[in-house]
Amino acid sequence: MDKDKALKNMTDLLLAKARMLQYHCGNCKSPLFEKEEKIICPVCGEMKVETEEVKEKASDTKTSKVLVKKRDELLLKIEKEKNPKKLTDLLEALEKLNKLL
């Protein structure tokens, strides 16, 4: 990608209310942007960077992602479970999870 394109992407990100971060892309050294919990490099696209600030911000999202994953796992187990006692336990766990989400 050429510099003009990167600059245009950067402008687009700013226009889209993305916030410029103090971090730079490890690949191309462009300043990184944050938008809707995502870190975006104007040159490389969406990034998976792990900086303390980003991690902190993402922690809520991460928690709910873990819970959603657990709920999916539970639903799979519930689907297969034939033992009524175990099924009750699973449903109780699911109910608790749903309250957190």
Ligand SMILES: [Zn+2]
């Ligand atoms: Zn980059």
